[in-house]
Amino acid sequence: MELRHGHSAGASPDAGLETLRRDLEKALARVCPPSLADRRDDLVQVAMMRVVELRKRDPGHADLSSAYLYRVAYTALIDELRRVNARKEVALEEVEQSPVQPVAPGDPERSAGAAQIARAVRDCLQGLVQDRRLAVTLHLQGHTIPEAAELLGWESKRTENLIYRGLSALRACLSTKGITP
Amino acid sequence: MSERRPEDDSIDDAGVERLRTALREDAASGEPVDADLVWRAVMKELPADERRAVIERVAADPAWAQAWRLAMEMSRAATEAEAPAKVLSLTDRKAQGKRFWSGRPVWAAMAAMWVVLVGAVVVLRQQQQGADPERIRGGAAEAITSEVPEATALPRDRFVLRWSGVPQATHWSVQVSSEDLKVFHRVERLEQREYTVPASVLTELPSGARVLWQVEARLPDGGVRRGSTFVNRLQ
Numbered sequence: 442m443e444l445r446h447g448h449s450a451g452a453s454p455d456a457g458l459e460t461l462r463r464d465l466e467k468a469l470a471r472v473c474p475p476s477l478a479d480r481r482d483d484l485v486q487v488a489m490m491r492v493v494e495l496r497k498r499d500p501g502h503a504d505l506s507s508a509y510l511y512r513v514a515y516t517a518l519i520d521e522l523r524r525v526n527a528r529k530e531v532a533l534e535e536v537e538q539s540p541v542q543p544v545a546p547g548d549p550e551r552s553a554g555a556a557q558i559a560r561a562v563r564d565c566l567q568g569l570v571q572d573r574r575l576a577v578t579l580h581l582q583g584h585t586i587p588e589a590a591e592l593l594g595w596e597s598k599r600t601e602n603l604i605y606r607g608l609s610a611l612r613a614c615l616s617t618k619g620i621t622p
Numbered sequence: 623m624s625e626r627r628p629e630d631d632s633i634d635d636a637g638v639e640r641l642r643t644a645l646r647e648d649a650a651s652g653e654p655v656d657a658d659l660v661w662r663a664v665m666k667e668l669p670a671d672e673r674r675a676v677i678e679r680v681a682a683d684p685a686w687a688q689a690w691r692l693a694m695e696m697s698r699a700a701t702e703a704e705a706p707a708k709v710l711s712l713t714d715r716k717a718q719g720k721r722f723w724s725g726r727p728v729w730a731a732m733a734a735m736w737v738v739l740v741g742a743v744v745v746l747r748q749q750q751q752g753a754d755p756e757r758i759r760g761g762a763a764e765a766i767t768s769e770v771p772e773a774t775a776l777p778r779d780r781f782v783l784r785w786s787g788v789p790q791a792t793h794w795s796v797q798v799s800s801e802d803l804k805v806f807h808r809v810e811r812l813e814q815r816e817y818t819v820p821a822s823v824l825t826e827l828p829s830g831a832r833v834l835w836q837v838e839a840r841l842p843d844g845g846v847r848r849g850s851t852f853v854n855r856l857q
Contacts, residue, residue: 523654554644
């Protein structure tokens with residue numbers, strides 16, 4: 442693959458592919474739950490295959506910008522995650538009927554705790570005033586205040602206030618559910 | 623008696639981090655995600671109100687939240703991959719120019735003359751070869767061609783874009799950006815090789831502004847062919 446821009450410029454096509462693969466691995470490691478840890482290699486592989494197929498299909502592949510290829514890899518990743526989750530649900534139904542319970546990757550107790558907190562956060566977010574909900578959601582997704590402001594199309598100061606007040610309301614709501622952040 | 627401060631009611635950084643970790647480690651599945659929509663929201667290719675609609679789904683659905691986080695990571699990586707080739711802003715270029723030329727008056731004059739000469743030769747050669755000055759970037763230039771005369775300024779209320787090429791395309795997407803390359807309008811799944819940009823999205827632009835537009839052809843096998851970026855002025 443030859444990325445039109447970036448640090449692959451002048452490098453071999455394989456170097457561009459390797460960069461994309463590394464970025465995919467990093468993104469998955471940072472974002473995916475531990476329960477998917479054993480599927481990460483497969484997920485990366487599927488996304489990479491989609492990119493390579495696209496390159497083969499399009500003889501003018503040199504025109505494909507890296508932004509476009511990252512987007513293709515991302516879309517493939519989401520498709521595959523959907524398939525993995527669907528298979529997981531089917532497997533869960535089968536397991537419920539099975540006498541032997543398999544061990545899930547990661548710490549099951551920790552996963553259950555995370556799931557409980559995450560559910561409570563989602564419930565509480567729904568109870569917030571819309572603007573606060575949007576601002577706090579982006580904050581919890583890891584965006585800085587300027588990033589959140591730009592995404593929402595609001596002033597930074599306003600976004601900061603909404604996050605601050607939204608977090609207060611979120612804390613109050615979580616405490617009624619027995620959760621202290 | 624200790625006074626209760628407003629910040630006591632909020633969540634400190636460590637608390638926010640704990641909530642982020644819980645959200646990340648939550649393996650709950652959710653509704654099917656429209657990956658393209660999430661990507662365009664994160665990349666700010668959607669208008670603000672549509673971005674906010676996507677964020678609403680992120681707030682409510684673990685699958686959409688996970689997709690958003692992945693899009694964040696991947697878009698940042700993509701930006702880094704493209705960063706070295708990014709066009710410098712005018713201020714950056716001026717600042718860089720100042721640093722470079724300071725203390726080098728003779729070399730500066732000679733180099734400037736050389737640049738002007740080379741530039742003039744390149745422009746002349748392009749004109750001789752009939753190069754299209756309205757074609758800015760993109761590659762499959764032979765595939766998608768603008769049918770709008772390049773010198774024509776188009777009226778706000780009839781900003782009609784037309785193109786030809788890629789006969790096998792099943793449908794089309796059009797992306798419209800301002801001169802600073804900010805995408806302010808995008809439309810998908812067009813069936814005709816023609817699109818009228820709504821006057822409402824052009825209101826922010828002054829008369830005479832250059833409007834950049836790019837067409838993507840969707841192929842029967844799911845592939846995408848992108849055209850060059852064409853430029854027309856606003857009347």
